[in-house]
Amino acid sequence: MGRIAEAFATAADDHRAALVIYLCAGDPSLDATVELVVAAAEAGADVIELGVPFSDPTADGLAIQQASERSLARGTTMRGVLDVVRRVRERSAVPILLFGYYNPILHYGEAKLVADAKAAGVDGFLVVDLPPEEADPLVAPIREAGLGYVPLVAPTSTDSRVVQAAALASGFVYYVSMTGVTGSKDAVLDEAAERAAELRTKIDAPVAVGFGIATADDARVVAAKADGVVVGSAIVRAIASASDVEGATAAVHALVSSLAAACRR
Amino acid sequence: MRATLDLPPDFDPVSGRFGKFGGRFVAETLMPALDELTKAFLAAWADADFRNELDGLLRDYVGRETPLYHARRLSGEVGADVWLKREDLAHTGAHKVNNTVGQVLLAKRMGKTRVIAETGAGQHGVATATACALFGLPCEVFMGAEDVRRQAPNVRRMELLGAKVHAVQSGSRTLKDAMNEALRDWVTNVEDTYYCVGSAAGPHPYPLIVRELQSVIGREARAQMLRQKGRLPDVVVACVGGGSNAIGAFAGFLEDRDVKLVGVEAAGEGLHGKHAAPLTAGSVGVLHGAKSYLLQTDDGQVAEAHSISAGLDYPGVGPEHSHLKDTGRATYVAVTDDEALAGFQQLTRLEGILPALETSHAIGALPKIVAKEGEGVSIVVCLSGRGDKDLETVQSVLAERAAKTH
Numbered sequence: 001m002g003r004i005a006e007a008f009a010t011a012a013d014d015h016r017a018a019l020v021i022y023l024c025a026g027d028p029s030l031d032a033t034v035e036l037v038v039a040a041a042e043a044g045a046d047v048i049e050l051g052v053p054f055s056d057p058t059a060d061g062l063a064i065q066q067a068s069e070r071s072l073a074r075g076t077t078m079r080g081v082l083d084v085v086r087r088v089r090e091r092s093a094v095p096i097l098l099f100g101y102y103n104p105i106l107h108y109g110e111a112k113l114v115a116d117a118k119a120a121g122v123d124g125f126l127v128v129d130l131p132p133e134e135a136d137p138l139v140a141p142i143r144e145a146g147l148g149y150v151p152l153v154a155p156t157s158t159d160s161r162v163v164q165a166a167a168l169a170s171g172f173v174y175y176v177s178m179t180g181v182t183g184s185k186d187a188v189l190d191e192a193a194e195r196a197a198e199l200r201t202k203i204d205a206p207v208a209v210g211f212g213i214a215t216a217d218d219a220r221v222v223a224a225k226a227d228g229v230v231v232g233s234a235i236v237r238a239i240a241s242a243s244d245v246e247g248a249t250a251a252v253h254a255l256v257s258s259l260a261a262a263c264r265r
Numbered sequence: 266m267r268a269t270l271d272l273p274p275d276f277d278p279v280s281g282r283f284g285k286f287g288g289r290f291v292a293e294t295l296m297p298a299l300d301e302l303t304k305a306f307l308a309a310w311a312d313a314d315f316r317n318e319l320d321g322l323l324r325d326y327v328g329r330e331t332p333l334y335h336a337r338r339l340s341g342e343v344g345a346d347v348w349l350k351r352e353d354l355a356h357t358g359a360h361k362v363n364n365t366v367g368q369v370l371l372a373k374r375m376g377k378t379r380v381i382a383e384t385g386a387g388q389h390g391v392a393t394a395t396a397c398a399l400f401g402l403p404c405e406v407f408m409g410a411e412d413v414r415r416q417a418p419n420v421r422r423m424e425l426l427g428a429k430v431h432a433v434q435s436g437s438r439t440l441k442d443a444m445n446e447a448l449r450d451w452v453t454n455v456e457d458t459y460y461c462v463g464s465a466a467g468p469h470p471y472p473l474i475v476r477e478l479q480s481v482i483g484r485e486a487r488a489q490m491l492r493q494k495g496r497l498p499d500v501v502v503a504c505v506g507g508g509s510n511a512i513g514a515f516a517g518f519l520e521d522r523d524v525k526l527v528g529v530e531a532a533g534e535g536l537h538g539k540h541a542a543p544l545t546a547g548s549v550g551v552l553h554g555a556k557s558y559l560l561q562t563d564d565g566q567v568a569e570a571h572s573i574s575a576g577l578d579y580p581g582v583g584p585e586h587s588h589l590k591d592t593g594r595a596t597y598v599a600v601t602d603d604e605a606l607a608g609f610q611q612l613t614r615l616e617g618i619l620p621a622l623e624t625s626h627a628i629g630a631l632p633k634i635v636a637k638e639g640e641g642v643s644i645v646v647c648l649s650g651r652g653d654k655d656l657e658t659v660q661s662v663l664a665e666r667a668a669k670t671h
Contacts, residue, residue: 055566056441056552058448059292065435077564102290103551107565129290129554133280154294156455161296179294180453 003095003123004148004171007046008206008227017223017263018172020208021045021256022099022232023239024053024067025084026076032245034087036252040235041094043253044260049126049232052081052100059128061183063233067240078108082120089121097124097150097171105138114141124148124171132164139168150174153199153207155192166203172228175199177211183233187212193225200227216262223263231259273476274519275588281469282556284591287584289468291448291554298455303470305375310477315374322366323481326399327356329363331482333489333645338615343631346643348498349618350486352510352650359621359650360482360510361392365461367478369396372459379454380404382461383447385412385440385506386576386623387419388650389463394428396461404428407446409439412575418654437569440506440579444553464507465583468554472583476512483517486645500525500638503647504626505544505597506577508586510649515595525596525638528586529630531572532599539571542599543582544590552581558590573602573658574622576650602662604629609652609659621650622658 011018021040025033037048053068053076060068085096098117105113105127117125124147130138132151142149148171153162156179166173177192178184189212196207208228213219219229238255242248275284281303282288289299309315323329331351340347352360365382372380380402384390390406397404406423410432413420423430436442444467451460465475483501490498501518503511505528518524533540540546543558550559552567560568560580570580589595600608605622608629613619620628627646635642652659 055436056445058445058553059452061449069435072566103559103561103567104565106549106551106556107561128292129551131289131291131293131296133296134288134290152293154292154296156294156297158297161293165293176292176294179455181449184453186453 002146002148002171004047004097007095008172011046012227015265017226018046018206018208018228019044019260019263020047020049020210020228020230021235022049022051022230024051024064024071024236025081026053026071026074027067027236027239028070028245028248029074030076030080030084032248033084035245035249036239037084037088037094038092039249039253040256041092043256045094045256047095047097049097049099049230050081050085052078052098052104054101054104057101059181061181061233063183063236067236078104078113082116085120085122095123096121097126097148098122099126100128102127102130110138111141114145114147118145118147122147124150126150126174128152132168135168152176155179155195162199162202166205169205172206172208173199173203174230175207175209177209180211182211184212189213189218189221193222196226216258219259219262223265229259229263273585276473281473283585283588286557286587287469287472287555289554290551290556291468292452294452295455299468299470306371306470306474309371309374319367319370323363327362327366328354329481330485331355333486333493335493336616339612342611342615343635344640345631345635346641347631348490348643348645349648350482350514350645351648352482353618353620353648357392357395358653359388359392360479360513361389361463362395363481363513364463364475364478364509365389365392365396368461368474369393369400369402372402372461373400375459377457377459378402379458380461381407381447381450381458382463383407383440383443384463385443385578386574386621387412387416387423387654388576390428390430391419391422391426393461393463394423394426397428398426405431407431407433407443407450409433409437409443411438412440415658416575416654439575441567441570448553463509465509465512465585466507466553466555466581472555472585475509476516476585479509479513480516482510482513482647483515486514487517490645494643497521497524498645499642500527500634500644502527502529502627502630502634502644504529504577504623504649505582505586506531506541506579506623507581508583510647512583512585514647515589519594526589526594527630527634528595528597529626530597530599531574531577531626532601533571535601536599540599541570541572541577541579543580544586544597545599555584557584557587558582573605573662574626576621576623577626598630598633600626600629606659606662618648619652620648621652622655624649
């Protein structure tokens with residue numbers, strides 16, 4: 001079992017939903033991201049989604065769009081993101097998922113990226129714009145390397161698409177709570193959690209819910225029924241509104257602690 | 266009853282690829298909608314009633330067929346036999362309307378109650394707003410803030426037509442960012458909204474839909490050449506941003522192996538500076554749902570494009586063009602902002618036709634093409650749109666130059 005699947009199993013044994021925290025690498029800096037990942041892990045994050053910034057994040061709302069722009073303006077590269085993972089690994093064993101868009105991966109070379117990511121200590125991949133139909137060139141080397149792959153399932157996904165996505169999963173399946181972009185306030189979270197629980201009966205992988213989960217109250221609603229809770233934009237906003245890295249680290253620690261408490265059943 | 270769709274050469278309808286290009290690289294949320302759209306389009310395209318209704322609208326509303334005009338004075342000056350396919354005479358002043366009337370008719374047939382579109386120069390936005398007015402559907406158009414500034418007359422036209430125009434402030438604030446924002450809207454409102462893509466780009470089935478709806482340009486031009494000149498042209502030329510007018514013009518001649526197809530990209534300030542020529546100077550990547558040639562950095566970030574013409578100011582290109590480039594069926598050249606301006610002035614003075622700045626690239630490429638193909642060749646140029654929207658840009662650039670030389 002990979003570290004991601006282990007983290008979900010451990011959380012389930014502890015009677016809580018696994019807490020997945022998204023951070024945009026390089027916002028405000030790669031050095032800061034190392035500190036923020038360690039702080040989030042210490043505060044109770046079970047899995048880190050480390051966002052690889054992309055110039056055209058079509059599935060993201062304003063918070064993550066702007067974080068990506070800030071990060072790219074500072075010169076963040078794929079190699080820089082892998083270096084963050086290498087540095088985190090000197091201090092923490094928290095499972096890390098690279099989260100991003102396909103073009104930087106295609107440009108780097110799928111097999112080469114998987115090899116370099118594994119060497120750096122990455123546990124898996126989630127690619128927003130890579131549906132099952134197009135996933136083979138990336139999933140094949142991931143499988144060979146024994147790393148995790150997290151497919152997305154949306155409210156619009158048909159039953160056959162759910163099965164197709166779940167067949168690729170190693171780690172968990174990411175259920176998108178609503179039709180929309182990240183950071184939206186439109187999610188109806190109790191319904192999304194209900195749908196995630198229903199999905200769970202059809203597939204052989206834990207189901208985490210993301211999009212539109214910002215507060216401990218939101219997390220509590222989802223954690224009651226889903227295997228995992230993903231929080232991204234709220235973390236990114238907390239970092240953006242802090243005045244320095246220490247402030248951002250403290251803010252992330254506090255927010256993740258309250259989210260982790262809310263994930264207990 | 267018509268025959269079902271004759272698929273384009275080397276097109277795989279399952280993967281949505283032209284050779285190795287195209288496909289569907291989008292969020293899972295949109296995948297079922299793309300499946301639904303593919304089925305709906307193929308069914309409509311095979312349905313004689315749909316085709317008859319569309320043909321009637323193209324004739325009576327759009328004003329097709331558009332003329333093929335023998336440009337004698339231009340011919341004399343460039344040393345070739347030049348024929349202009351007058352898409353600038355189509356309703357709304359550009360080829361874009363061929364696509365929007367078809368797609369909005371399809372939206373209506375699919376029971377969609379809201380239409381969105383992205384636009385660069387504003388021609389596709391105007392054409393979408395026009396079709397929505399015709400069919401009584403609400404329309405919202407996403408347009409980069411930079412393009413809102415440089416194409417102000419088209420913004421006013423869209424608003425008069427009842428469309429809501431969103432000025433997009435992110436990224437380079439041009440067509441690429443407008444398309445990002447349209448995709449974000451679609452992923453949010455996918456149940457009731459039809460996304461009317463304006464170029465032969467985007468995820469499958471858009472490149473197929475747009476090329477089929479625009480192929481009327483090439484079919485007409487081919488028949489007109491045979492009728493008016495008595496033989497096929499040696500070369501067909503069209504400008505390429507995303508590439509919808511070019512793919513439409515080329516589609517009519519793909520099987521005529523002796524007819525050379527030349528796409529003209531925007532070289533902007535020059536291929537070593539800022540430009541918008543992914544086929545000429547880019548590499549393979551994925552943007553807006555399709556694998557195709559792309560302008561990108563060493564780290565796989567999409568690079569900002571530049572062109573004097575808002576409609577060509579796009580770092581990507583439709584996947585069928587990438588395929589035609591790789592197979593050698595079409596060739597692609599690039600002309601600079603300056604060469605395009607020269608083309609604009611040349612056509613205006615010699616023929617009394619003000620072309621759009623996009624189209625001016627095709628005119629501006631003629632000296633290069635004649636130099637390569639030889640004096641006296643016959644050339645069909647797709648005159649994709651009229652230039653009224655660009656008067657302010659052209660005048661300010663010319664005034665700047667005059668100031669420099671004095």
